[in-house]
Amino acid sequence: MKMSGGVEWALHCCVVLSRAGAPVPAAKLAELHDVSQSYLAKQLQLLSRAGLVRSTLGQSGGYVLTRATSEITVLDVVEAIDGAQPAFRCTEVRQRGPLAVPAERCDTPCPIARVMDSADRAWRESLRAITVADLVADVGRTTPAETLEAARQWLRA
Amino acid sequence: MKMSGGVEWALHCCVVLSRAGAPVPAAKLAELHDVSQSYLAKQLQLLSRAGLVRSTLGQSGGYVLTRATSEITVLDVVEAIDGAQPAFRCTEVRQRGPLAVPAERCDTPCPIARVMDSADRAWRESLRAITVADLVADVGRTTPAETLEAARQWLRA
DNA sequence: GTCGGTCTACTCGGATATCAGTTGTCCGAGTAGCAGTGG
DNA sequence: CCACTGCTACTCGGACAACTGATATCCGAGTAGACCGAC
Numbered sequence: 001m002k003m004s005g006g007v008e009w010a011l012h013c014c015v016v017l018s019r020a021g022a023p024v025p026a027a028k029l030a031e032l033h034d035v036s037q038s039y040l041a042k043q044l045q046l047l048s049r050a051g052l053v054r055s056t057l058g059q060s061g062g063y064v065l066t067r068a069t070s071e072i073t074v075l076d077v078v079e080a081i082d083g084a085q086p087a088f089r090c091t092e093v094r095q096r097g098p099l100a101v102p103a104e105r106c107d108t109p110c111p112i113a114r115v116m117d118s119a120d121r122a123w124r125e126s127l128r129a130i131t132v133a134d135l136v137a138d139v140g141r142t143t144p145a146e147t148l149e150a151a152r153q154w155l156r157a
Numbered sequence: 158m159k160m161s162g163g164v165e166w167a168l169h170c171c172v173v174l175s176r177a178g179a180p181v182p183a184a185k186l187a188e189l190h191d192v193s194q195s196y197l198a199k200q201l202q203l204l205s206r207a208g209l210v211r212s213t214l215g216q217s218g219g220y221v222l223t224r225a226t227s228e229i230t231v232l233d234v235v236e237a238i239d240g241a242q243p244a245f246r247c248t249e250v251r252q253r254g255p256l257a258v259p260a261e262r263c264d265t266p267c268p269i270a271r272v273m274d275s276a277d278r279a280w281r282e283s284l285r286a287i288t289v290a291d292l293v294a295d296v297g298r299t300t301p302a303e304t305l306e307a308a309r310q311w312l313r314a
Numbered sequence: 315g316t317c318g319g320t321c322t323a324c325t326c327g328g329a330t331a332t333c334a335g336t337t338g339t340c341c342g343a344g345t346a347g348c349a350g351t352g353g
Numbered sequence: 354c355c356a357c358t359g360c361t362a363c364t365c366g367g368a369c370a371a372c373t374g375a376t377a378t379c380c381g382a383g384t385a386g387a388c389c390g391a392c
Contacts, residue, residue: 034254058346111295119283126276138268215385
């Protein structure tokens with residue numbers, strides 16, 4: 001089981017965008033993080049489709065967050081990039097094979113599926129509890145102010 | 158993000174094995190669940206490597222659980238099949254690019270990694286709380302006794 | 315009747331193809347700002 | 354000096370390959386039980 005690597009990039013981008021205050025083109029975000037420009041563009045498109053960012057065309061265009069950072073949860077970003085489907089998908093094994101249980105008997109979900117669903121919900125709940133604002137605050141706490149200012153300068157240049 | 162489909166099969170196999178009481182060959186488990194025999198064998202090998210089941214060679218051989226079902230958690234099975242590595246792996250983006258933070262400054266893990274790690278732990282904790290015995294009990298509660306007996310007969314035949 | 319040897323059929327285990335999904339890349343459509351020009 | 358027009362450079366968006374890892378398969382190594390014969 002492996003989450004898309006784009007999730008990490010997307011989250012970093014959200015943090016950067018929140019500090020920028022002005023539209024930031026995808027190329028600049030890619031250079032800043034030293035990742036593939038074309039592939040990062042794909043992730044940003046996914047964020048755009050999910051309505052988390054808005055794109056501006058033309059010169060001095062780029063991406064901007066659509067909401068306050070406190071209104072964007074980590075789960076929002078994860079689901080935008082990696083999809084909202086749960087990692088485990090029950091294939092109804094009990095309805096197959098020589099001892100198949102007829103479908104009309106399966107009114108309650110398979111116990112295994114229930115356990116997995118519960119775990120998945122705990123995972124999502126944990127991600128939903130943290131917002132991008134929390135991340136930004138954490139970064140601000142552990143990073144020197146001068147570094148943050150330097151980043152701001154670099155983004156404008 | 159998608160979990161290996163083998164996890165579902167492996168869990169079903171554990172439930173079946175706990176009810177069998179005698180070694181069950183992989184071929185029988187595959188036929189019972191109507192899945193690829195060769196591929197299921199792979200999953201059972203993984204369970205064997207993890208020490209959850211023990212294989213017996215020769216005639217009337219097969220797989221047996223090594224511990225009581227109450228001593229096997231769902232997490233054990235998931236990690237045996239799908240690996241114990243967390244879904245999210247921090248690539249230390251902050252140490253790359255033109256504004257790279259030097260490694261010696263990164264004494265605390267990246268906030269994003271912390272959030273992901275926390276969620277991953279919640280997920281695993283949820284899976285660790287349920288044992289195969291719980292699954293067996295649940296199956297026994299929702300399945301008619303006659304069906305269970307039929308399964309037992311079929312396994313011996 | 316019992317013990318030993320042999321043999322067979324059945325089991326698992328690892329090495330080997332195939333396929334899907336993620337990763338990575340490219341080019342075209344569209345637009346905002348800028349420069350030039352005319353009033 | 355100001356407004357309009359055309360242009361240019363820059364932006365995103367979706368369509369197109371390459372590669373890693375999951376999926377599926379096969380055949381060989383090894384063993385437990387059964388069978389047969391001798392004692």
